[in-house]
Amino acid sequence: MKRATLALGLAATLAASPVLAQQTPPVPGWQQGRPDSMAASPLAPHAPRLTVTPPDQVPVAALRVPQGFQIELWAHGMPGARAMTEGEDGTVFVGTRAIGRVYAVTEAGGQRSTRTIAERLTEPNGLAVRDGNLYVIAINRVLRYDGIGRRMGDVPQPTDLTSAFNLPTDAHHGWKFAAFGPDGRLYLNIGVPCNICEFNRDTHALIVSFNPDGSDRRIEARGIRNSVGFDFHPTTRELWATNNGRDWAGNDIPEDSLHRIRRSGEDHGFPFCVGNWNDPAAGRRNCSEFTAPAALLGPHTASLGIRFYTGTQFPAAYRGAAFIAQRGSWNREQLSGYQVVVARLDAQGNVTGVEPFLTGFRDEANNRFLGRPVYVLPRADGSLLVADEQNGAIYRITHRQ
Numbered sequence: 255m256k257r258a259t260l261a262l263g264l265a266a267t268l269a270a271s272p273v274l275a276q277q278t279p280p281v282p283g284w285q286q287g288r289p290d291s292m293a294a295s296p297l298a299p300h301a302p303r304l305t306v307t308p309p310d311q312v313p314v315a316a317l318r319v320p321q322g323f324q325i326e327l328w329a330h331g332m333p334g335a336r337a338m339t340e341g342e343d344g345t346v347f348v349g350t351r352a353i354g355r356v357y358a359v360t361e362a363g364g365q366r367s368t369r370t371i372a373e374r375l376t377e378p379n380g381l382a383v384r385d386g387n388l389y390v391i392a393i394n395r396v397l398r399y400d401g402i403g404r405r406m407g408d409v410p411q412p413t414d415l416t417s418a419f420n421l422p423t424d425a426h427h428g429w430k431f432a433a434f435g436p437d438g439r440l441y442l443n444i445g446v447p448c449n450i451c452e453f454n455r456d457t458h459a460l461i462v463s464f465n466p467d468g469s470d471r472r473i474e475a476r477g478i479r480n481s482v483g484f485d486f487h488p489t490t491r492e493l494w495a496t497n498n499g500r501d502w503a504g505n506d507i508p509e510d511s512l513h514r515i516r517r518s519g520e521d522h523g524f525p526f527c528v529g530n531w532n533d534p535a536a537g538r539r540n541c542s543e544f545t546a547p548a549a550l551l552g553p554h555t556a557s558l559g560i561r562f563y564t565g566t567q568f569p570a571a572y573r574g575a576a577f578i579a580q581r582g583s584w585n586r587e588q589l590s591g592y593q594v595v596v597a598r599l600d601a602q603g604n605v606t607g608v609e610p611f612l613t614g615f616r617d618e619a620n621n622r623f624l625g626r627p628v629y630v631l632p633r634a635d636g637s638l639l640v641a642d643e644q645n646g647a648i649y650r651i652t653h654r655q
Contacts, residue, residue: 283425283426283448283449284298284299284449284501284584286426286448286449286450286451287448287449287450287451287500287501287502287535288501288502289502292502297584297585297586297587298584299584300584300623300626302334302351302352302353302643302644303333303334303644303645303646304333304334304352304353305333306330306331306333306646307330307331307333307645307646307647309327309330309647311645312327312330312625312642312645312647313614313615313624313625313645314326314327314647314649316614316615316624317612317613317614317615317649318612318613318614319611319612319651320611322569322653322654323568323651323652323653323654324651324652324653324654325612325649325650325651326649326650326652327647327648327649327650328366328639328647328648328649328650329346329359329366329368329647329648330368330645330646330647330648331368331646332348332350332355332357332359332368332646332647332648333350333353333355333646334350334351334352334353334355334643334646335348335350335357335628335641335642335643335646335647335648336348336349336350336351336379336558336628336629336641336643337349337379337380337381337431337432337559337628337629337641338381338559338629338630338631338639338641338648339381339382339383339388339433339631340383340631340633341383341386341388341402341403342383342386342403343403344360344361344634345358345359345360345403345406346358346359346631346639346648347359347371347381347383347388348381348641348648349378349379349380349381349390350377350378350379351377351379351429351643352377354373354374354375354376354377354378354392355370355372355373355375355378356370356371356372356373356375356378356381356390357369357370357371358371358406359648360406369406371399371402371406371409372390372397372399372409372412375390375392375395376392376393376394376395377392377393377428377429378390378391378392379391379392379429379430379431379482380392380429380430380431380432380442381432382432382433382434382440383434384434384438384440384466386400386401386402386403386404387399387400387401387402388402389432389440389466390412391421391430391432391442392430393423393424393425393428393429393430394416394423395414395416396414396415396416396418396419396421396468397412397413397414397415397416398412398413398415399412399413400412400413415467415468418467418468418469419442419464419468420468420471421442421444422444422447422457422458424445424447424458425447426445426446426447426448427445427446427447427448427479427480428445428447429445429482430442430443430444430482431443431481431482431483431484431558431559433484433485433486434466435463435486435491435493436486436491437463437491438466439463439464439465439466439472440463440464440465440466441461441462441463441474441484441493442461442462442463442464443460443461443462443478443480443481443482443484443495444457444458444459444460444461444462445458445459445479445480445481445482446458446459446479446480446524446525449500449501449502450500450525450533450535450536451525453525455476455477456473456476459476459477459478459479459480459524459525460473460474460475460476460478461473461474461475461478461481461484461493461495461515462474472518473518473519474493474515474518474519475493475495475513475515475518475519475520475521475522476519476520476521476522477521477522477523477524477525477526477544478495478497478513478522478524479497479498479499479500479524479525480497480498481495481496481497481498481513482496482498482558482559483495483496483557483558483559483560483578483579483629484496484560485560485561485562485576486562487562487603488562488564488574489574490603492514492515492516492603493514493515494512494513494514494515494548494560494562494576495512495513495515495560496510496511496512496513496551496557496558496559496560496578497510497511497512497513497522497524497547497557498510498556498557498558499511499528499553499554500525500533501554501585502585503533503535504553505553505554505586505587505588506553506586507531507553508528508529508531508533508553509528509529509550509551509552509553509555510550510551510552510553510554510555510556510557510580511528511529511547511548511549511550511551511557512547512548512549512550512551512557512560512576512578512597512605512608513545513547513548514548514603515545520545521543521544521545522544522545522547523541523543523544523545526539526541526544527539527541527543527544528547528550529541529546529547529550530546548604548605549597549605549608551578551580551595551608552580552590552591553583553586553590554583554584554585554586554590554591555580555581555582555583555590555591556580556581556582556583556591557578557579557580557581557591558578558579558580558581558628558629559578559579559628559629559630559631559641560576560577560578560579560630561576561577561630561631561632562574562575562576562577562632563575563576563577563632563638564632565632565633565634565635565636565637566636567635567636567637567652567653568636568638568653569653571598572596574599575596575597575598575599576596576597576599577594577595577596577611577630577632577638578594578595578596578597578608578630579594579627579628579629579630579640579641580592580593580594580595580627581626581627581628581643582615582616582623582626588621589616589618589621589622589623591616592615592616592623592625592626592627593610593611593612593613593615593616593627594610594611594612594627594630594640595608595609595610595611596608596609596611612627612640612649612651615627615642623644624644625642625644625645625647626642626643626644627640627641627642627643628641628642628643629641636652636653637650637651637652638650638651638652639651
């Protein structure tokens with residue numbers, strides 16, 4: 255009887271309280287900042303493909319590179335393949351986001367084999383190798399696999415460094431990119447936990463570095479909204495980083511950007527400015543207060559992986575240039591990105607131009623895409639690897655001598 259009375263009382267309370275009866279579901283992160291005028295917009299992130307794409311369905315035949323170059327399918331069968339790093343023995347390690355795996359690609363006799371070496375992790379996009387050890391940075395964990403190159407058949411249990419690094423665990427823009435710098439420190443990004451919002455500028459929208467054991471945290475750059483790719487100039491050792499601009503400001507505003515970081519602690523302007531554009535959602539600021547981007551990379555192009563080319567196989571015009579993978583837009587009516595571009599620098603380190611290098615992923619006539627290039631990796635032989643997240647594939651670009 256008491257149970258029935260309680261149930262009737264609860265039902266009456268819910269009926270009398272529309273707030274309790276109809277709880278408003280939380281707004282998905284990608285919708286945050288969408289103006290009411292665009293509530294009916296069909297724009298939404300593109301769902302990733304998390305199943306194996308057969309090699310005959312990988313769109314390598316549609317891809318285009320400049321004259322004298324050639325592209326081939328180098329590895330496949332890795333759903334969600336993203337960030338790449340190379341071990342001392344030539345093993346290529348591949349991180350992912352949605353599928354939570356880390357892959358390894360090994361070569362023997364000109365043949366490549368792929369295996370999963372870690373899984374059930376939360377967006378383990380960040381990978382770096384140092385002294386034979388593989389660092390895997392997920393949203394909520396930092397793991398080190400010691401001596402993994404010698405133990406591919408029996409992957410060691412990782413050392414958990416999570417508490418030492420003490421990184422934020424926000425899901426929104428929480429996935430990491432990682433690389434060891436020429437100073438031996440481990441560099442990481444910390445994205446902003448929103449589209450655009452107020453946040454602690456000492457904890458988010460940063461690039462930070464640590465000693466390999468997680469000690470001695472140092473802020474390398476502030477005001478970089480979401481950098482998921484960076485590299486170090488081969489001559490000056492300066493840090494260069496790509497950055498993804500915010501959504502829902504318009505088809506052509508803001509542009510993604512490329513940043514040259516000359517001194518630790520520089521402020522690059524987010525949420526206030528991208529170049530000379532002062533975001534009206536963030537309050538009026540003089541954009542000259544901040545370090546200006548080295549280059550703009552197009553609106554909503556999702557510019558991610560960047561690597562400087564230091565090999566000798568490509569023509570001299572490409573040596574010292576930066577290759578940048580653009581995963582491609584969702585917050586734009588006409589697709590943008592879906593290509594690899596090359597940024598050329600002059601002797602003073604200024605960007606003199608950005609031009610397409612690998613194209614064909616974007617079907618402009620039908621406003622659709624065939625693949626999503628996310629990261630690039632120059633190899634010791636002078637070739638360039640490109641990871642395609644949508645097809646779980648890696649392409650190899652070479653130049654005919």
